[in-house]
Amino acid sequence: QKEVEQNSGPLSVPEGAIASLNCTYSDRVSQSFFWYRQYSGKSPELIMSIYSNGDKEDGRFTAQLNKASQYVSLLIRDSQPSDSATYLCAADSPDDKIIFGKGTRLHILP
Amino acid sequence: DGGITQSPKYLFRKEGQNVTLSCEQNLNHDAMYWYRQDPGQGLRLIYYSQIVNDFQKGDIAEGYSVSREKKESFPLTVTSAQKNPTAFYLCASSTALGGEDTEAFFGQGTRLTVV
Numbered sequence: 001q002k003e004v005e006q007n008s009g010p011l012s013v014p015e016g017a018i019a020s021l022n023c024t025y026s027d028r029v030s031q032s033f034f035w036y037r038q039y040s041g042k043s044p045e046l047i048m049s050i051y052s053n054g055d056k057e058d059g060r061f062t063a064q065l066n067k068a069s070q071y072v073s074l075l076i077r078d079s080q081p082s083d084s085a086t087y088l089c090a091a092d093s094p095d096d097k098i099i100f101g102k103g104t105r106l107h108i109l110p
Numbered sequence: 111d112g113g114i115t116q117s118p119k120y121l122f123r124k125e126g127q128n129v130t131l132s133c134e135q136n137l138n139h140d141a142m143y144w145y146r147q148d149p150g151q152g153l154r155l156i157y158y159s160q161i162v163n164d165f166q167k168g169d170i171a172e173g174y175s176v177s178r179e180k181k182e183s184f185p186l187t188v189t190s191a192q193k194n195p196t197a198f199y200l201c202a203s204s205t206a207l208g209g210e211d212t213e214a215f216f217g218q219g220t221r222l223t224v225v
Contacts, residue, residue: 034213043200043216044153088152090214096160097168098143098204098214102152 003028006089006101014109019076021104023089026070029099033072035063036088038103044088048074079108113137116201116217122225123188123195131186131220133201140205142184143214146170147198156199159184188222196224 005024013019025033032051036044050056050063050072062075072091076083086103093099114135123129135142141160145153155168159178173192178184184203188195198221202214 032212043219046213046215049213092212095166096141097155097158098202098212099155100145100153 002026002101003093003099004089004091004101006087006104008102009105010107011104012107012109013079015079015081017079019079019083019106019108021074021076021087021089021106022071023073023101024071025089025091029091029093031067032092033063033065034090034098035061035072035074036090036100037083038086038088040086047087076106081108081110084108114201114203114215114217116199116220118220119218121220121222123222124225126190128187128189129222131188131199131201131222133184133186133217134182135184135203135217136182137203137215138181139203139215140181141203141212141214142178143202143204144168144174144176144184144186145200145202147200153200156186194224195222197222 003026034049035047037047038044048063050065053067056063060077064073084107086105088103089101117132143158144156147153154170156174157176159165165178175187200219201217204212204214
C-alpha cells in the first residue's frame with residue numbers, strides 16, 4: 001500500500017451540493033494530515049490541516065480524521081464552480097518528509 | 111510580505127546543460143522541500159532539508175543536487191544526468207519537525223522545459 005492514496009477522479013458534483021473527497025493512509029505516515037487545492041498550472045494552496053480524531057470545520061470546508069480506519073476526508077458544502085480543482089491529501093512521516101497523494105480532480109457542474 | 115519565492119517562473123534547458131532553480135523563503139522555516147510534478151500526476155519528493163548544511167534524498171533524487179548554506183535558501187540543480195527533466199518544480203517550506211503546525215507552504219513553481 002502506498003503511504004497516501006486517493007482516487008484520481010474526476011469527481012463531478014452539481015453546484016450547491018456537497019463534495020466528498022477521501023484519502024487513505026498507511027502506517028508509514030505520522031498523525032498530521034493536510035488538504036491542498038491546486039488549480040491547473042498553479043502551485044498547491046493549503047486548505048486545512050487536521051491532527052486529532054474527529055471533525056474540523058472552516059467555513060464551507062470540513063476535514064474528518066478517522067485514525068482507527070486510517071482515512072481522512074474533506075467535505076465541501078455548497079460547492080461552487082470555483083471549487084473545481086485538484087485536491088491533494090498529504091501527511092507527514094516519521095522521517096520528517098511530507099508525502100502527497102496523487103490528487104483527486106473535482107468538477108463542479110453549473 | 112512573508113512567503114516563498116521561486117525563480118525563474120519558466121526555464122528552458124538545452125540537452126546536456128545543468129540548470130539551477132532558486133527558492134528563497136522569509137518565513138523563518140527550518141524545513142524546505144523540492145517536489146517534481148508531471149502532468150496529471152501528484153507531487154514526488156526530490157530532496158528535503160530540515161536544517162542548514164544538511165539535506166536528505168527523497169524518492170527521485172537521481173540527476174538532481176541541492177545545497178542548504180543558508181536557512182532562507184534551498185537551490186535545486188537539475189544536472190545533465192537527469193534524462194527527463196521537463197516538469198513543474200515546486201519548492202515548499204514548513205516549520206520543524208513533526209507535530210502540529212507542520213503544514214508546507216509552496217512557492218509559485220518553476221516550469222522547466224528541455225529544448
